[in-house]
Each structure stands twice: as C-alpha cells, then as structure tokens.
Amino acid sequence: xxxxxxxxxxxxxxxxxxxxxxxxENGDFSxxxxxxxxxxxxxxxxxxxxxxxxxxxxxxxNYPQRALNERSLLRTHVATKSNIKxxxxxxxxxxxxQKMRGEVGTFxxxxxxxxxxxxxxxxxxxxxxxxxxxxSAMELIHLMxxxxxxxxxxx
Numbered sequence: 479x480x481x482x483x484x485x486x487x488x489x490x491x492x493x494x495x496x497x498x499x500x501x502x503e504n505g506d507f508s509x510x511x512x513x514x515x516x517x518x519x520x521x522x523x524x525x526x527x528x529x530x531x532x533x534x535x536x537x538x539x540n541y542p543q544r545a546l547n548e549r550s551l552l553r554t555h556v557a558t559k560s561n562i563k564x565x566x567x568x569x570x571x572x573x574x575x576q577k578m579r580g581e582v583g584t585f586x587x588x589x590x591x592x593x594x595x596x597x598x599x600x601x602x603x604x605x606x607x608x609x610x611x612x613x614s615a616m617e618l619i620h621l622m623x624x625x626x627x628x629x630x631x632x633x
Contacts, residue, residue, distance in 0.1 A: 486607060487602040487607050487608065487609040488576060488586075488602070489576075489586055489588045489600060489602060490569075490572055491588045492514070492539070492541060492568075493535075493536065493539055493541050493542065493588065493589060494513070494514060494572060494575055494576075494586060494587070494588055495511055495512070495513050495532055495535065495586075495587045495588075495589075496511070496512040496513075496575045496576065496578045496584065496585070496586050496587075496604075497509060497510075497511055497528065497580070497584070497585045497587060497622070498510045498511075498512070498519070498578055498579055498580025498581070498583075498584050499580040499581070499582040499583045499584070499585075499622070499626060500580050500581040500582060501581070501582065502582055502623075502626055502627075505623070506524050506525055507522075507524070507525050507528065507622070507623075507626075508521075508522060508523045508524065509521070509522060509528075509580045509581075509582075510522070510578075510580065511528065511531060511532065512575050512578045513535055513575070514568070514571040514572055514574075514575050515571070519578075525619055529615055529619075532587075532589075536589060536592060542589055542590060542591055542592050543592065544592050545591070545592055545593040545594065545595075546594075546595050576604070579604070579605075582626055583603065583604075583605060583622070583625060583626045584603070584604040584605060585601050585602065585603055585604065585622055585625075586601070586602045586604060587599060587600075587601050587602075587618065588600045588601075594614075596613075596614040596615050596616070597612070597614065597615045597618065598611075598612065598613050598614070599611070599612060599618075600612075601618060601621055601622070603622075603625045606625070608625070
C-alpha cells in the first residue's frame with residue numbers, strides 16, 4: 479500500500495459520485511451522496527445504505543455495466559440502455575459535484591468496472607487531495623474509513 483502523489487486530483491467521468499461523510503460513529507458512516515444528474519443529495523444513514531444507493535445509481539445509468547446479471551426463477555432480467563445524457567453543461571455538473579463537502583470528509587469516486595460481483599475504481603479524498611485505487615467495494619470502504627480515522631489515503 480502506498481500514498482499517491484499530492485498534485486491536484488480531479489476526476490472527470492459520467493458516473494462520478496461525491497460522498498460527503500457527515501458523521502462517523504461506532505465504525506459506521508452517515509452523510510450525503512451527490513451525483514451529476516441530480517442537484518439534491520441523497521442522505522444515507524449507514525455504509526450499507528450508501529453502497530446500495532450507489533449500486534442502484536450504476537444500475538439506473540447502466541454504467542459501468544454489471545459483469546454478472548441478476549438471476550431469478552420468478553422474473554427475467556430486462557436489458558437497459560444507459561440513461562446518462564451528456565450535454566454542454568456536463569463539465570459544469572462535474573465541477574459542481576467536486577465542490578461539495580461533507581462535515582467529516584469528502585470522497586469523489588469513479589467506479590470503472592463492476593466485475594467479480596464488486597467494484598473497481600479510483601477514489602480522491604478531497605480535503606487532503608490524495609488519490610487511491612480500490613479493487614472491491616469493501617476496499618473502498620476501508621480506504622474511506624482509514625482516511626477519516628488516520629488522516630491518510632492509501633492504496
């Protein structure tokens with residue numbers, strides 16, 4: 479694990495999510511999630527709710543696509559098209575997103591892949607301008623927890 483360079487870290491992607499941590503109690507987070515296509519934040523009261531909401535956003539956007547589709551005997555999976563609409567204001571939306579702040583910590587997250595039933599991507603800890611990569615949702619949560627509790631973002 480290593481600390482990555484501290485030059486100004488910004489991400490630009492259609493599926494960026496900004497997670498603002500407002501409280502950290504008993505090893506659990508609560509806060510807000512901002513995304514480029516909705517001005518109002520989603521408020522979450524636990525890590526599970528945060529991860530489920532993020533996964534629901536990726537499903538709605540169909541980006542990044544799941545490598546494994548949901549299976550059921552009762553219903554069939556319906557293929558969806560991406561509803562991400564990029565327009566002239568897309569850059570402004572991403573800039574707005576990257577200016578949001580949580581009370582305890584702020585993380586801009588780009589999930590690049592959803593393979594092996596989890597996420598792989600990049601996270602930027604905004605307050606410290608540090609960047610790291612993760613190979614699973616659990617590793618992302620660990621990075622966020624470590625950054626908040628120890629003041630370091632490690633890979």
